[in-house]
Structure formats: C-alpha cells, structure tokens
Amino acid sequence: MTIQTSISSWATLVVLLCASLTHAHTVITYPGYRGNNLNTNGTIAEANGLGVAYNTKNGSLYYPYGMEWIYPCGGMPTSTNRTKWPINGGALAVQPGWFPGHETALIYVNLGFGETPENMSHPVVSPFQITGPTNNPYPGTFCLPQVPLPANISVKAGDYATIQVVEVAKHGAALFNCADIIFADDHDPEIQEVTRDNCFNSSDLSFQYMYTTSAIGTSGVAMVKPQSTLLALVPIMVAVFFGSFL
Template sequence: MSRQFLLPARSTLVAITLLLFTWLHSVSAHAQIVYPAWRGNTLRDEMQWEFPCAGQALTTNRTKWPVDGGALSVIPGWNSGHPTSFFYVNIGFGTDPKVIDNVVKTVFQITAPSRDPFPGQFCFADLSLPANDSIQVGNNATIQVIQIAMNGASLYNCADITFVERGQEDPMPEGMCTNSSTISFNSVFATTSDGLHTAGTRTGIISLLFALSVLAQWILI
C-alpha cells in the first residue's frame, strides 16, 4: 500500500508561521544607515522587518552620490541579543525600483563585542557599482542594506540617491566614515580547514534562514 503525503492546511502553515515569527522577533538586531541618508527612522515599532525598505516611502530629499560609486556608513548595534550578524548591500536602479537585487557588496559577517547593544559603526569609503552601462548622471537609485540576525530574521533599510559627477556629491560629515575597533569583520565563504565542506554548509545555513524569513512574510500576506 502506497503512502500518501498531504500538505498541511493553510491554517496550519499560518500557525507555524506565527510561531516562527514569535521566535524571530523574540530577539532582534537593528541597524541604521547613516550615509547616504536613510528614508526615515525605522528603529521603532518593528518597522525593519518589512521588505524591501522597512515600510518607508520614497524620500523627497535624495542624497547626491557619485555616479562611479561612493561611501556607505552603517550603525549595526542598536538592539541587544546578537553578537554577530550578516549584511548584504544591494542597489535598485530607477526612481522607485520594485526589484533591488544588484549586488554592491557581497555578504559579509560582523562580530560585536557582546550580546548587548554596542557602540560603533562600519563604513565603506568607496563602494563600486555593479556593471551597468545605463547609469548616467541625474539617474535615481535606491541602496538597500539587509541585516540577517543570528536567529535568521531579515531586517531592511533603504537610502535613495541621485547620481552626480564625482566631486559634486553630498559630502559625508568629517569623521563619519570610520570602522570601530569594537566591530570585526569575517568573510562568510572563507575558511582555513575543510574548505568546500565548511563553506558549503555555512552558505546553506544562511540561505535556509533567509528563505524561512521570506516564506514567513509571504504566508502572512
């Protein structure tokens, strides 16, 4: 006799999802884009859980950013509970991009001094843009920063920019582009032993956590 495998009812999926969200929200990291200016303060009311830009509408005060790439400054440690997290930096081209999937900075890991909220920030002084021959001075774009916490939760923030010639960008305040000594960086795909196995396992875990977070949001829609 053959066995039949039935998919769980949608109500069951919703229940599972609510449990998953309760777990994901139980401890959460939060980040702030300092430069270019973020769309708005998303540190309140769990806004950062909302894809793709924490529920923030387009800004009317875009940062002028070099057409060949520029700086990005982030404060990652507003909340407690996560001594480490992963970050992605993407960009979407256009005034109101619906898809923000052009990779500006491949995934990297930060390690904090403790599980408590921690001071400090990290900064990339001159990020390179992905190859795109259509980028021109005067075009608009949106930079998206994704933080993935230890429990698999994804948090989102965005900054809207307008491309300008280098030298005409909105200047970053002096001293803002610093990398705090309390924060260390790790390459997600690098390892010193059993390279293929370790890297593959780590990549699979990150992908699974990210997929669970996105699936949970989809089911609740």
C-alpha cells in the same frame, strides 16, 4: 535635495529616537537613511503572528517585531529628500548594533534603480559578517568608503536609485534599511566629503568573510564561490586602507 549631516549628528538623532523604545534597529548614517523606521508597536497576537498587520480599530499598522523586518526598506516609503552620490560609486556607513541580538550578523548591500525601484536585486558588495562587542545594543559603525556599482550597470548624473542594507541576525531574521540617492558627477560640490567623522570603522567591530569548503561534506552550501573569495575581501581592505590616511 539636501546634503546629509555628519555621522555624529545622526548618532545623536538615533539616541533620542531610541530613548523611549524597547527595540531599536540598524541605521544608515551615510548617506542619510530613508526615514525613521525605529517603530515597534502592537503585539504578535494582535498581528496574528505576522510581521505587519492592519489595525481595524484605527486604520494603522501593527509592527510587533519592528518596522525594519519588512522588505523592502523596513516599511518606509520612497523619500523625496535624496542625497547626492557619485556616479562611480561612493561611501556607505552603518550603525549595526541598535538592535539586541546582533553580536554577530551577516551584511548584504544592494541597489534598486529608478525613482521607486520595483526591487533591490543588484548586489554591490560580497556579503560579509560583522562581530560586535556584545549581544546587547551597542554603539559603533562600519564604513565602506567605496561601494561600486553593479557590473555592467551604468548611470548618469540625475538618475535615481536606492541603497538597501540588509542585516541578518544569527537566528535568521533580516532587517532592512534604505537610503535614497540621486547620482551626481564625482566632483559635484554638493556631494558630502567622506572623512573619518562621517565614515569610520569602530575599534570594537570586527569582520569575518564567507567562504566555501568541502570539509563538511556535499550537503554544505557554498556561500561564496572560491574564485570570489578575494573579491569578498575588497570592501574591508579598502576601508582599512582608506582609514589609514584619515
């Protein structure tokens, strides 16, 4: 187990990884993501139209759309290098714009429990929309300084879990990325301090909230129940409040 580096170090790593790639993806910068899944190879024809397919020639896998299209965790296996994360919830920072087409995107955050989670079925924040500066790849991060645990879930120090961030582009494609964590007491000195250097909201990113309305008729799908609307505001409200003191 190691303490993850700051967001600036991760940003440098991502730039180097993406320099030779046609496509790049989202990156969880705090806590550090599961591993390098910035891989796009093969063609759609070679994969027979699938997101992932077996290459019989050399035993490798084709990812014509990129690994991050694969559920769960963008095609990456469980990591043995886990970040300590507070048992009462902690921070999460994401670079959402390393993939073209993400001027607008929906963000979901969920948890899977155990050393190798069977699924990522525990939402921890209400889904929200980001609005970026351009439809081309762009730098910048958003920060949720206090991501809570799901309701009625309790953990103890030493328990394993995985945080999954899902980014849904406007055309409906979803990107998956994960960070493997080990829960620790809130005051454990090995938990990296959250500062404006490793968890911040870039000035060129804005946020929209999902809401429900009856104005579009009964065929409209309610994305968030009316009574949940205020809850949907909490993560960003906390982020803004947190940022004012950094």
